Amino acid sequence: DxxxxxxxxxxxxxxxxxxxxxxxxxxxxxxxxxxxxxxxxxxxxxxxxxxxxxxxxxxxxxxxxxxxxxxxxxxxxxxxxxxxxxxxxxxxxxxxAPKRVNIFDKKALFFEGQWTAVGKNGAGPVYERIADEIRNSSGDIYLENQITKIETSNGAITEICTVDKKIQVGNTDVVVSSLPIVSLIRMLGHSTKLKYRGVMIFYLDCMKKRILPKDAHWLYYDSKEVYFSRITEPKQMKVNVPSSEKTLLTIEVPFTVGNELDKKDIGEITKEIIEQVEKIGLITKSDVVDATMVKEKFVYPLQYQGYSKELARVNSIIGDVKQLYSLGLGGEFNYADTQIIFEKAFDFAKSLTIDDDVSIRGIKMP
Ligand SMILES: Cc1cc2nc3c(=O)[nH]c(=O)nc-3n(C[C@H](O)[C@H](O)[C@H](O)COP(=O)(O)OP(=O)(O)OC[C@H]3O[C@@H](n4cnc5c(N)ncnc54)[C@H](O)[C@@H]3O)c2cc1C
Structure with a gap:
């Protein structure tokens, strides 16, 4: 629903x-x-x-x-x-590289042959539903509570510290981390050369009924003249919007922590983005009634030559910590869409709870 x-x-x-x-x-x-x-x-x-x-x-x-x-x-x-x-x-x-590059006979959908949908009210309600289920199953969720430190002793986690909490961890507890692996490894007292590419996402609220051409839901840009790599108009995918007179553009700008784009002041880069979207002919500046931006630092793991050796080293450090498992996009250092991340998490939960020779827990805690 x-x-x-x-x-x-x-x-x-x-x-x-x-x-x-x-x-x-x-x-x-x-x-x-x-x-x-x-x-x-x-x-x-x-x-x-x-x-x-x-x-x-x-x-x-x-x-x-x-x-x-x-x-x-x-x-x-x-x-x-x-x-x-x-x-x-x-x-x-x-x-x-993609393992296969399909050249279809006929013009094809972006996810040809796959079931596709969007959140009617965006992705947020899907995660709120999951949060409700966690709470209904007696789980606790602490939002806005950054993990700052993980204490270990003799190869086992003893304490997880957040900005305002200290959580004691017992020897037979299970700790599943979905933090970016680089943050996790630093909290365990190690360093790593692994790096991610980040994305800034700009949301332009526009006083226009529609913006993208009729037969396009995503426009990809490879030009160096504009910062963005992709523009989406969720309204054209049937995501609800507050007014039929307005629409929203989401604009993705890849960046690396510390690079020129990252250092730009938010007001300055937002202004440049609006000018660039005008330059490519999608809007005029006066169409924009509001603009916001979020910055995600850890999105695309950089698979540079030699990264797999470094990843194996990092994974072996994590593997040596008794109760610890690292999962998810940043946690496994492998870009994947949500459905894949969830499927892996379900598999993981199953192998954690069954009590036989394929139990992950049995392997880590013999
Ligand atoms: C622009 C963009 C578009 C995307 N579009 C799609 C799409 O259309 N469909 C799709 O299926 N997938 C899409 N994805 C991918 C999807 O977002 C990921 O698959 C999914 O978010 C991965 O979930 P995760 O829990 O592994 O990691 P994340 O969602 O990255 O979660 C990791 C969490 O750890 C938190 N964190 C980091 N450090 C700390 C700390 N010290 N203490 C506490 N918390 C911390 C972060 O704030 C973050 O919330 C998109 C991703 C991006 C960036």
Missing amino acids: LLIEGKYWAKNVQGKNFDKFYDYPLSWESISKYPKEIKTNIINEINAISPDSKAKASNYEEYIEALTGKTLRKMFFERYPEKLWGISVKDMTADW
């Missing part, structure tokens, strides 16, 4: 004047409408891909080229990932 089903389309916006809209995912139907020369190159390059080039690929760039050929790689898998991740595709590992 909290969700509303829908089918969502995406476009990649390119061109000097932000006026070239390419359907994404790729399809032969869309490619057939590309200029003749580009189309011919794409077909020739795909036909020339040798069967072993994927296995030989040593980085993201080579892996993608082994899937799509050079032209499609340069159109869709170079500027955009570099903007999103903030590093060159040459420095990204091959296992960072």
Whole structure:
């Protein structure tokens, strides 16, 4: 009852004047409408891909080229990932790349073949429902209560400190952390080179009935001239809005902690974002009646060359702490959508509660 089903389309916006809209995912139907020369190159390059080039690929760039050929790689898998991740595709590992790049016959939905829905009133009510269930099952939730320290002794957690609480932890208690793994490891007294890419999300409340083109729910931008990588208009996905005369744009800006964008004053960067959305032709400044921004520092784990060795080291430190398990997007250092995170959490809970040889608890606390 909290969700509303829908089918969502995406476009990649390119061109000097932000006026070239390419359907994404790729399809032969869309490619057939590309200029003749580009189309011919794409077909020739795909036909020339040798069967072993994927296995030989040593980085993201080579892996993608082994899937799509050079032209499609340069159109869709170079500027955009570099903007999103903030590093060159040459420095990204091959296992960072999508394992398959589907080229559908017909123009395809963004999540082709999958059930898709949005929260009728956004994502918040879904989490409020979960919170109610936790409280109804005698669980406690402490909001706005930052964890500051984890005390250990002889390889076991003894105390978890928050800004205003000290929680004693017994030897047979179970501690499941969904903190970013870098924060967890620091609280255990270690350091790590693992890094995340963050996202600033700007919400522009606009006095307009609709903004995005009719057949697009997400617009992706790879241009260096604008800070954002993606714009969404939740109203077009049937998320409720307070007034039919107004709509909201959500604008995602990838950043790295401490970089130029991160250091900008909120007022200054918000003004620039509004100017950039005007520049790409979606709104005029006077349409915006309110603007807010949230900053998430730990979103996309950076899978640079050599990260997996460092991740294994960090996981072994966590593995050595008797009651501790690290789960979730930041906790496992692996970007995944919510449904995957939840499915993994259900599996984990099951393996924690069953009492046989596949019980995770049995493995950690023999
Ligand atoms: C812009 C954006 C769009 C997305 N869109 C979608 C989508 O459309 N569909 C989808 O399924 N998924 C989407 N995702 C992914 C989704 O948000 C994640 O899969 C999900 O939030 C991961 O849940 P998590 O609990 O593992 O991590 P998080 O949600 O990141 O939770 C970790 C929590 O730890 C808290 N924390 C950190 N440090 C401390 C501390 N010291 N003390 C206490 N708490 C702390 C953080 O505040 C945070 O609340 C999107 C993500 C982003 C950033």
